Amino acid sequence: MIKVGIVGATGYVGAELTRLLHHHKEVEISFLDSRSYAGMDYGRVYPNLRNVVTDQCISINLEENLDDIDLLFCALPHGLSQPAVKKIYQKKKKVIDLSADFRIKNFETYETWYGTKHEALEELHAAVYGLSEIYQDEISKAQLVANPGCYPTSILLPLYPLLKENAIIPENLIIDSKSGISGAGRTPADGNLFAQCHENLKAYSIGVHRHIPEIEQELSIAAGEEIRIQFTPHLIPMTRGILSTIYIPNKQETKLQHIKEIYNSYYEEQPFVRLLEENEYPQTKAVSGSNYCDIGIKIDDRTNNIIIVSAIDNLIKGAAGQGVQNMNLMFGFNIDEGLQQTAMWP
Amino acid sequence: MIKVGIVGATGYVGAELTRLLHHHKEVEISFLDSRSYAGMDYGRVYPNLRNVVTDQCISINLEENLDDIDLLFCALPHGLSQPAVKKIYQKKKKVIDLSADFRIKNFETYETWYGTKHEALEELHAAVYGLSEIYQDEISKAQLVANPGCYPTSILLPLYPLLKENAIIPENLIIDSKSGISGAGRTPADGNLFAQCHENLKAYSIGVHRHIPEIEQELSIAAGEEIRIQFTPHLIPMTRGILSTIYIPNKQETKLQHIKEIYNSYYEEQPFVRLLEENEYPQTKAVSGSNYCDIGIKIDDRTNNIIIVSAIDNLIKGAAGQGVQNMNLMFGFNIDEGLQQTAMWP
Amino acid sequence: MIKVGIVGATGYVGAELTRLLHHHKEVEISFLDSRSYAGMDYGRVYPNLRNVVTDQCISINLEENLDDIDLLFCALPHGLSQPAVKKIYQKKKKVIDLSADFRIKNFETYETWYGTKHEALEELHAAVYGLSEIYQDEISKAQLVANPGCYPTSILLPLYPLLKENAIIPENLIIDSKSGISGAGRTPADGNLFAQCHENLKAYSIGVHRHIPEIEQELSIAAGEEIRIQFTPHLIPMTRGILSTIYIPNKQETKLQHIKEIYNSYYEEQPFVRLLEENEYPQTKAVSGSNYCDIGIKIDDRTNNIIIVSAIDNLIKGAAGQGVQNMNLMFGFNIDEGLQQTAMWP
């Protein structure tokens, strides 16, 4: 049993963390920090957890009172995360950060894409990128884990192994991703209003989305060379889920069987990656509410392309669930503890 | 550990049973019966359960091979349920039936509203109405439980105690219910198509819905006199959830405090009924995916009415979840075993 | 051809006015006033009107430059409307106000329910309540029309004639209304976020909604006595549409035929009220995008109640469309000019 605090507990990612950790057998939640809702019962901020999570939100002072805590989840917006993580890290506490602040190794790249100075370079240097299935060994020894972004998770799980094993040539990678609206968070804005999003569909931030450097960093590591991707995110009128459709020129005429073998070697022992049969493609509903990443493969001989489709729940495998998975790695718990829940249907 | 079979396992209620029972610690699923999908992997019929439920659907012969089973869930459509339950019952097996066939004590009332003969009168006579919180003692001793309908559950949990304790006078009860589309099942029809239901809202079956006799039967038992209700169901463009808005003339000028005391005496020890604070009203999202029934109360002194609003997940507390709760009662398991899952938000 | 200005043109009601007036053959739009979007192309604020409405938003000064205008639509929030309408009215200009500020004849009632002083009593006194089908004569002569609220329109069109003709006794009226999210407007707030509303359903403001005094005022006029209603609004996960389900004790045993005759005498010559056949009930999709109000009737002999269901598009018949209809009355245009558009299906 470990004691865990959540900083920024009333955003959507914080809420998913709270729900997942509440059901986790090895965890006791020590505090739910929230500046906006301090003093309010958590079960009124998130009425799904009424009578379940009976804590009040508090506004925590990170300089004090962390002595009791074994782990902190930091679910603050990027920028705000830096000073918080820095304080926690300096106190030698384990921390899993869910912002973008510690994902990008090259701080200049971070500063270019995020338009803000990086003020915690020591911590950045120490951070382990928390793509659970790929970096499990590093994560299990880390003090600071930078939890991956939602789009990157949906893209790296299928692409990393293929690049690492030289099954594809990393040129002209096109990634067309589709996300539910919860990815925009709970802060009210014109762009996440019901009446603006419902029965609507659009592309946004084409070629300039901030997840691009994170994706390229990891693909470049896998490939051993610098990679550029074409990435287009879309907003879909649903609450949860990301579907990424990935187009790869099949220059080496790689066979389906070979791709399957690579995936099996990476993921057969991993409970959260499911490989679909030929001519089956993932759907977000099948993973929604779960920590799964479903992957489907099409080798199109007519066009000589490989198309890979992946689906995740953006708030679980794409955020809080992967965070819990990383915690399980860091503390030696069963990898699926607290994460056995499957999607509902319908 | 008991062995359980599901007859009609590929409808939406059957699918929820399968999912819930898979996660239940005291249950081993023996078979998943389905005529339409016999021979097919369950995880392809319900891709949320891929790699999780690894059974194939089979078309079971109820005359044979039931010897091993401790309990059967029968999730067939009404009418079809009668012969199946009859066979199971005659073999002295415990059975929880999720159709309407054994809910209505008066077979003539059944025949009038359902337009079909009742051919299993012995079983009908033996059946216990499975409203878990109200009939827990009877259920725990029953061989055959008739699991309540979705609308009735949302209505009886708030109304039964008030009538039983004479807190309200059972005249001019108006019940305006709203249901998600999954209540219409998985059989394709014009009325449950996406393009017909989405961004649409309608009332249907006003005064003639088949759940009326079931609701009136139980309210009459509670009140000790025959009761008629005005019941109007509506179709809401969402997948899951029922919200019932109940209007009661407050002829006795009952106070909020008295209603709360009654609810507390019935439900304080019950984990699945949550009473909201004054001026708070339930929302379906807060119960979706859970076995909760949330209840909010308004005493309107200006109009001298009591308004009660309840919310449930139609497929869980309104069907499969209450079925599992009844199983827990019948076998002496913890009442919330397999049912601890909370709703997600968002 | 008249010249029309819109004050508050970039809220959802202002946007519908702009769209409808753009297609109106007798109207030229003089200006689209908006404080928030002043200087911006209207077609970028509302991309459906790109290349169609080519005006820029401007922030108008009501003290000046109104000389050219024949009519102003005022689509400001309640409270803000009072000073604006006052200025316009004092300049002897015709004005249709879409806020609540001039709907409630008794200013003390207004002040109680809206929690703000009324500072334009002369204008309040002069205002005609713009329920088009009922007050057509008064509207056609009015200088200031107070356009009805969305819920009131859906309730008054079916109830006013029945009370006026003594077909029902105005006791124990229960009105259960359901509205799409666009009724909450375009100002971002937690309550109108996609992820908070989608796949969710709730009641709100039970017995205290601000449309209650407006509804009661008009029903009392119709009945010739003071009437109280029980009114419960609900939020439905769709963008547009209101469905009101109205429960009336049928104390006089009024027959369906009599109700139909009353409706025919009021509405046969009116193009925008459609009476449905027996056992047919309205659905919001059938009126969405149109100025129709569809009405269905059920006489339930089993319970001795009359149930009436009405459906409107909250932004059209419940706001901008009825505003245009009132303009047509005020200027002697064809009653359906600019309003012939039907709903789409699907």
Added chain:
Amino acid sequence: MIKVGIVGATGYVGAELTRLLHHHKEVEISFLDSRSYAGMDYGRVYPNLRNVVTDQCISINLEENLDDIDLLFCALPHGLSQPAVKKIYQKKKKVIDLSADFRIKNFETYETWYGTKHEALEELHAAVYGLSEIYQDEISKAQLVANPGCYPTSILLPLYPLLKENAIIPENLIIDSKSGISGAGRTPADGNLFAQCHENLKAYSIGVHRHIPEIEQELSIAAGEEIRIQFTPHLIPMTRGILSTIYIPNKQETKLQHIKEIYNSYYEEQPFVRLLEENEYPQTKAVSGSNYCDIGIKIDDRTNNIIIVSAIDNLIKGAAGQGVQNMNLMFGFNIDEGLQQTAMWP
């Protein structure tokens, strides 16, 4: 004023034709043919048109009674369209066919992709592909127009001019399209149920969708060489709309200005193609209910790709609206007659 009949008037495309033609000033609808709903009031099959379209559905015999008709719209499923169009064509009547049966010039290609023999080769030879903006001259003289598919329209309008003018090199074209559920039609099936599609998202028919040969045929004509595309359709939980995201390697380093000039030369005089500003991208809501095709362009210098995004209403510009536009061309009506309606917002 011309007389027009609709064959297959009760599918979704037939319903949109009926609605659009009802509002068209130069058209009188002669009959609404429907096998399934023969004898039923059209306003009960499509309640949006209650009291508006007062015709009954009839089951027409194409051998007789066509003498009076100036034009037939044939909105039958592919395969069924061949014999119907053949009969109409042989009677020297003008016909616009909305199925796939006459779109693909090479009958063997048709037979391969559609798995059915082509039995109307003379008519196939005579048919003009009805992409209105591109083939306006041919359409205006045609007896038989093969109305384009929904996906192809959204793809060809942006791509045809660029290929024709050699602004891009037609290699490695990736087209990722997203469609609302109405594209699946009104015939009930598991795949178009509300509960299967809502809050869900998936890819389907990757590399094998039947619109591929139609798209490739037209792109090949534009390019003057045989072209293959990678095409992936996705199902989006909304009723209407198609968004196509098109990826083109920018091998010639074409500038944005050049692309704009090409589009302007093709579309400046065309009312239904709207070009967006730099860094603006289309959304389906802005075109839903209208005949517009909105196009946005991104030149990504970082990756050296051109990304083009287009949005249409699949049932209007992608079917019935383009059909009406083609009728306007064939009869010399104003090109936008009956098609001036804009999208609503929200």
